[in-house]
Amino acid sequence: MASSKYIFVTGGVTSSLGKGIISASLAKLLQARGYSVTIQKLDPYINVDPGTLNPYEHGECYVTNDGAETDLDLGHYERFLNVPTSQANNVTTGRIYQTVINKEREGAFLGKTVQIIPHITDEIKRRIQILGETGEFDIVITEIGGTVGDIESLPYIETVRQLKWELGSSALVIHLTLIPYLKAAGELKTKPTQHSVKSLLELGVQPDILVCRTEKSISSEIRRKVALFCNVNVNAVIESIDADSIYEVPVLMQKEQLDKVVLNKLKLPLQQEPTLEQWKNFLSKLKYPINEVKIGLVGKYIELKDAYKSINESFIHAGVANESKVIIEWIHSEKIDASNVASKFNGLHGILVAPGFGDRGIEGKITAIQYARENNIPYLGICLGMQCAVIEFARNVLEWKDAHSTEMNSATKHPVIDIMQGQKNITLKGGTMRLGEYTCSLQKGSKAFSVYGKQKITERHRHRYEFNNKFLKDFEDAGMIPSGINPENNLVEVIELKNHPWFIGVQYHPEYKSTVENPHPLFVRFVKAALDFSKVASQMTPGGMSSITI
Ligand code: GLN
Numbered sequence: 001m002a003s004s005k006y007i008f009v010t011g012g013v014t015s016s017l018g019k020g021i022i023s024a025s026l027a028k029l030l031q032a033r034g035y036s037v038t039i040q041k042l043d044p045y046i047n048v049d050p051g052t053l054n055p056y057e058h059g060e061c062y063v064t065n066d067g068a069e070t071d072l073d074l075g076h077y078e079r080f081l082n083v084p085t086s087q088a089n090n091v092t093t094g095r096i097y098q099t100v101i102n103k104e105r106e107g108a109f110l111g112k113t114v115q116i117i118p119h120i121t122d123e124i125k126r127r128i129q130i131l132g133e134t135g136e137f138d139i140v141i142t143e144i145g146g147t148v149g150d151i152e153s154l155p156y157i158e159t160v161r162q163l164k165w166e167l168g169s170s171a172l173v174i175h176l177t178l179i180p181y182l183k184a185a186g187e188l189k190t191k192p193t194q195h196s197v198k199s200l201l202e203l204g205v206q207p208d209i210l211v212c213r214t215e216k217s218i219s220s221e222i223r224r225k226v227a228l229f230c231n232v233n234v235n236a237v238i239e240s241i242d243a244d245s246i247y248e249v250p251v252l253m254q255k256e257q258l259d260k261v262v263l264n265k266l267k268l269p270l271q272q273e274p275t276l277e278q279w280k281n282f283l284s285k286l287k288y289p290i291n292e293v294k295i296g297l298v299g300k301y302i303e304l305k306d307a308y309k310s311i312n313e314s315f316i317h318a319g320v321a322n323e324s325k326v327i328i329e330w331i332h333s334e335k336i337d338a339s340n341v342a343s344k345f346n347g348l349h350g351i352l353v354a355p356g357f358g359d360r361g362i363e364g365k366i367t368a369i370q371y372a373r374e375n376n377i378p379y380l381g382i383c384l385g386m387q388c389a390v391i392e393f394a395r396n397v398l399e400w401k402d403a404h405s406t407e408m409n410s411a412t413k414h415p416v417i418d419i420m421q422g423q424k425n426i427t428l429k430g431g432t433m434r435l436g437e438y439t440c441s442l443q444k445g446s447k448a449f450s451v452y453g454k455q456k457i458t459e460r461h462r463h464r465y466e467f468n469n470k471f472l473k474d475f476e477d478a479g480m481i482p483s484g485i486n487p488e489n490n491l492v493e494v495i496e497l498k499n500h501p502w503f504i505g506v507q508y509h510p511e512y513k514s515t516v517e518n519p520h521p522l523f524v525r526f527v528k529a530a531l532d533f534s535k536v537a538s539q540m541t542p543g544g545m546s547s548i549t550i
Contacts, residue, residue: 027080072309322531397479
């Protein structure tokens with residue numbers, strides 16, 4: 001294909017309407033018709049990237065293969081499309097301004113006054129077109145964060161206006177709005193949609209397609225009304241009804257023919273009708289699980305489930321792969337101590353300690369791990385969860401009572417987790433982490449090897465601290481196996497226990513790589529181990545599984 005087509009997705013009325021899911025669903029349908037598609041997110045905040053943001057702000061920070069710290073929507077894009085994204089797929093206002101200001105300092109603007117239009121908008125344009133210019137994609141979908149009318153999004157909407165003018169029929173705008181149901185009136189209301197389209201029009205952008213989020217089905221009369229007031233075709237008014245699972249949305253969008261309307265407007269051939277066979281198979285297993293398993297997720301940000309988005313989704317994928325429903329019990333690490341751990345974990349079939357930074361809740365995590373280790377409960381530790389497993393083992397098996405990570409205690413005599421020399425020299429926050437994809441070599445005969453079914457794997461990282469190889473021999477002698485090693489720098493990537501049915505800690509983040517079509521083997525096998533454990537537990541507990549409240 002000569003050049004890419006561009007689809008812009010904007011949002012109106014309110015945030016949280018699901019722009020990311022609509023973009024990913026549309027991309028899935030276009031991909032199923034044979035197009036290569038990528039999705040980009042433009043975030044209107046001033047942070048250069050979300051790496052320094054507290055998870056309570058915007059949820060999880062998602063990491064790409066090339067080590068970009070990005071918005072969690074990129075996780076949805078990858079989970080839906082099964083195609084990796086990169087730094088180019090997420091751009092923030094901070095990054096745009098940083099680039100323009102750096103250029104200004106270098107004298108690149110030859111003494112001109114640097115302004116939002118054209119300099120900032122040109123830089124936004126360049127960032128949008130970078131993906132198209134790779135020649136890899138037929139269609140680039142650009143999701144504009146925020147809501148139309150926000151001061152922050154103005155330069156983005158202005159850029160969309162300019163690009164739409166320049167690209168003609170090679171670009172279109174999808175505007176996502178809300179059609180609220182007023183209970184007292186017993187009616188769906190179109191006025192907020194009309195107003196939000198007006199706001200876009202004031203900025204010079206006429207949307208081509210309206211995707212209307214609603215809790216009740218919208219009638220053809222409402223569709224006609226919206227079309228009339230907003231200058232769009234009736235068939236370009238698309239209903240986006242609330243769904244039980246985000247994974248149903250591509251099928252719902254197919255029913256509404258969103259993909260067809262888009263291709264017709266872009267003057268692209270429809271090609272083959274998407275069957276979404278694998279996807280639908282996944283959905284039916286998701287809806288009708290045969291078994292149930294209960295996993296305790298221990299973390300310190302559990303009040304905001306989005307903070308562990310990719311872990312949550314990985315469990316959905318792994319549950320389907322095991323034809324089981326995975327019920328996640330969210331357990332606050334700060335609330336766990338030796339006196340309550342048994343009651344808190346009673347009835348759980350697996351324990352996962354989540355990634356994290358800083359020492360809040362650290363002792364609760366270590367207590368949880370001790371409980372999993374001593375009671376043969378399947379355990380998966382991710383990043384900090386792996387580091388805590390190492391600390392727990394050092395304290396309670398090797399009996400180094402002061403063992404710790406130097407992140408939490410820099411004075412310990414047993415720094416079993418420590419910052420490596422190479423990282424020490426980098427001091428700027430946001431630049432100190434080991435980020436992105438690294439290879440790992442798995443030990444033949446280990447549990448990790450059997451999980452992956454191969455020796456060489458690559459996984460994504462986001463951390464500063466590492467297993468301290470100075471103590472490796474002691475750990476090995478006591479039964480903790482370093483079953484995954486980075487062949488380039490010799491760092492420990494995976495640990496497991498010899499005398500435990502299923503206990504694995506990984507320094508990397510497997511959750512970033514799990515997709516609907518490729519559920520991550522670590523999660524799949526962890527859920528399988530939890531299922532096996534539940535069967536044993538039900539035989540042991542008087543009253544069996546019925547004693548577990550689900
Ligand atoms: N805080 C730990 C480190 O920096 C773990 C990071 C994480 O869990 N992502 O190494």
